[in-house]
Amino acid sequence: MTGARPETTIGIFDSGVGGLTVVRALREVLPWADVVYLGDTARVPYGSKSARTVERYSLACLRFLLGYRVSLVLIACNTASATALDSVVAASPVPVIGAVGPGAQAAVQASASGHIAVIGTLATIQSRAYEAALHSLRPHTAVTSHACPLLVPLAEEGWTDGAVAEEVCRRYLEPVFESDPAIDTLVLGCTHYPLLRATIGDVARAVSGRDIAVVDSASSMAAAALAHELAPGSGSLRCFVTDATRLAELAPRFLGVPLSQFELVDL
Amino acid sequence: MTGARPETTIGIFDSGVGGLTVVRALREVLPWADVVYLGDTARVPYGSKSARTVERYSLACLRFLLGYRVSLVLIACNTASATALDSVVAASPVPVIGAVGPGAQAAVQASASGHIAVIGTLATIQSRAYEAALHSLRPHTAVTSHACPLLVPLAEEGWTDGAVAEEVCRRYLEPVFESDPAIDTLVLGCTHYPLLRATIGDVARAVSGRDIAVVDSASSMAAAALAHELAPGSGSLRCFVTDATRLAELAPRFLGVPLSQFELVDL
Numbered sequence: 046m047t048g049a050r051p052e053t054t055i056g057i058f059d060s061g062v063g064g065l066t067v068v069r070a071l072r073e074v075l076p077w078a079d080v081v082y083l084g085d086t087a088r089v090p091y092g093s094k095s096a097r098t099v100e101r102y103s104l105a106c107l108r109f110l111l112g113y114r115v116s117l118v119l120i121a122c123n124t125a126s127a128t129a130l131d132s133v134v135a136a137s138p139v140p141v142i143g144a145v146g147p148g149a150q151a152a153v154q155a156s157a158s159g160h161i162a163v164i165g166t167l168a169t170i171q172s173r174a175y176e177a178a179l180h181s182l183r184p185h186t187a188v189t190s191h192a193c194p195l196l197v198p199l200a201e202e203g204w205t206d207g208a209v210a211e212e213v214c215r216r217y218l219e220p221v222f223e224s225d226p227a228i229d230t231l232v233l234g235c236t237h238y239p240l241l242r243a244t245i246g247d248v249a250r251a252v253s254g255r256d257i258a259v260v261d262s263a264s265s266m267a268a269a270a271l272a273h274e275l276a277p278g279s280g281s282l283r284c285f286v287t288d289a290t291r292l293a294e295l296a297p298r299f300l301g302v303p304l305s306q307f308e309l310v311d312l
Numbered sequence: 313m314t315g316a317r318p319e320t321t322i323g324i325f326d327s328g329v330g331g332l333t334v335v336r337a338l339r340e341v342l343p344w345a346d347v348v349y350l351g352d353t354a355r356v357p358y359g360s361k362s363a364r365t366v367e368r369y370s371l372a373c374l375r376f377l378l379g380y381r382v383s384l385v386l387i388a389c390n391t392a393s394a395t396a397l398d399s400v401v402a403a404s405p406v407p408v409i410g411a412v413g414p415g416a417q418a419a420v421q422a423s424a425s426g427h428i429a430v431i432g433t434l435a436t437i438q439s440r441a442y443e444a445a446l447h448s449l450r451p452h453t454a455v456t457s458h459a460c461p462l463l464v465p466l467a468e469e470g471w472t473d474g475a476v477a478e479e480v481c482r483r484y485l486e487p488v489f490e491s492d493p494a495i496d497t498l499v500l501g502c503t504h505y506p507l508l509r510a511t512i513g514d515v516a517r518a519v520s521g522r523d524i525a526v527v528d529s530a531s532s533m534a535a536a537a538l539a540h541e542l543a544p545g546s547g548s549l550r551c552f553v554t555d556a557t558r559l560a561e562l563a564p565r566f567l568g569v570p571l572s573q574f575e576l577v578d579l
Binding site: 086087088089093094095098167168194195197198199201202204208209212213216287288289290291 | 353354355356360361362365434435461462464465466468469471475476479480483554555556557558
């Protein structure tokens with residue numbers, strides 16, 4: 046960043062392009078914010094990696110963003126938020142917003158029964174970060190968690206409806222709603238899952254027999270960013286990735302508009 | 313390696329644990345060979361990454377194995393073989409065997425019609441390496457290729473039969489056999505796919521209306537290794553990985569027996 050007011054810049058990182066859903070949500074509430082986005086597409090997905098590896102990668106992403114003098118960091122990746130938030134906060138001289146806290150807050154607001162289901166990558170679920178966040182917000186919340194490794198490739202393949210998507214979602218969601226029939230809210234604990242929101246909602250209704258509130262982190266993270274005082278910028282988006290494969294195909298699905306340009310970097 | 317005859321050691325690398333199917337095949341024909349295996353599990357999968365990134369990672373794997381004084385290198389990863397074989401061969405002082413050549417050879421031997429289908433990761437298919445290998449072996453082979461990104465997570469999830477596996481395989485294989493009804497041989501161009509061999513074979517039969525020969529690289533690579541003169545070793549297996557997540561669960565599926573121990577390394 047060589048602009049006049051670098052202190053207006055928000056840094057966002059994710060393991061890949063899924064975090065562009067957060068950029069999209071941020072644009073809606075803070076259209077004038079300057080955003081530097083880093084997608085670690087060469088090492089995506091983080092969800093199947095160990096906590097130690099995810100922490101190492103997350104700190105590399107933070108260092109990269111700090112080089113662009115960001116004044117606020119958003120960890121769009123649920124896996125990184127779930128396993129590395131404390132390390133990133135400890136290493137960062139600027140405030141950090143993770144995905145898990147805002148997602149949990151949205152779920153607590155949506156749930157009448159206090160029975161909440163969370164789906165995410167293996168690493169996010171194993172971290173139990175959503176349980177911890179939900180319990181700190183509402184101590185007696187009943188939380189059912191389930192890892193859904195096939196949903197990320199399904200979203201990237203663009204198979205977001207039809208027989209395969211329905212069958213995969215059914216296989217993941219049936220045991221969730223069987224284990225706790227009082228669940229009324231489902232948290233999409235991964236930035237890729239909003240692309241499957243309609244199918245997930247339909248299948249959740251079919252297997253539970255009623256409407257289920259489906260919430261995700263993106264809009265809650267944008268709302269949390271609003272709470273930080275930021276001088277207005279020019280609404281620019283600078284996008285860095287560590288690997289460019291499939292970017293032209295995938296990025297618009299998450300950002301909502303075509304990605305005009307990106308820069309390739311090594312971390 | 314600090315043993316007496318390091319020249320007996322075969323080095324094998326893969327993006328993850330799928331390459332253990334090659335170790336398994338090698339054990340059957342060369343039970344006395346000492347094997348050093350490297351699974352780059354922190355950066356798996358290679359299949360969705362660019363050629364440049366896969367090449368960089370493959371050379372790092374080669375350097376690591378050479379540090380253990382291997383006398384032969386097997387690239388168990390189809391993606392790495394398809395995109396980085398030339399670079400690895402150029403950088404290696406010892407012979408290198410890739411996955412694509414042996415797989416193509418097995419297919420040419422199995423096919424009566426000369427119409428062959430290849431399925432693999434996005435990177436393997438985009439490289440067109442199987443086309444090139446098949447055409448160099450039998451110039452007029454009709455090759456139909458199709459990328460199947462969901463098959464790796466499906467194999468790792470252990471969903472190797474049942475409704476989801478069948479539906480996913482059907483969605484991938486139907487257009488393949490529709491585009492060329494004379495196909496009689498299907499190449500599994502990814503080390504993960506042999507776990508889905510039964511379902512893939514069943515679906516291929518169902519959509520084509522006849523038996524289809526299903527071939528993969530593992531046993532052909534082992535046969536190619538036999539052609540190299542190697543002094544007998546003690547049949548040891550030393551296994552290195554760059555990330556240990558899910559290893560206890562996944563490794564036995566590919567190796568056929570539990571993995572007694574592994575060592576964690578940074579590349």
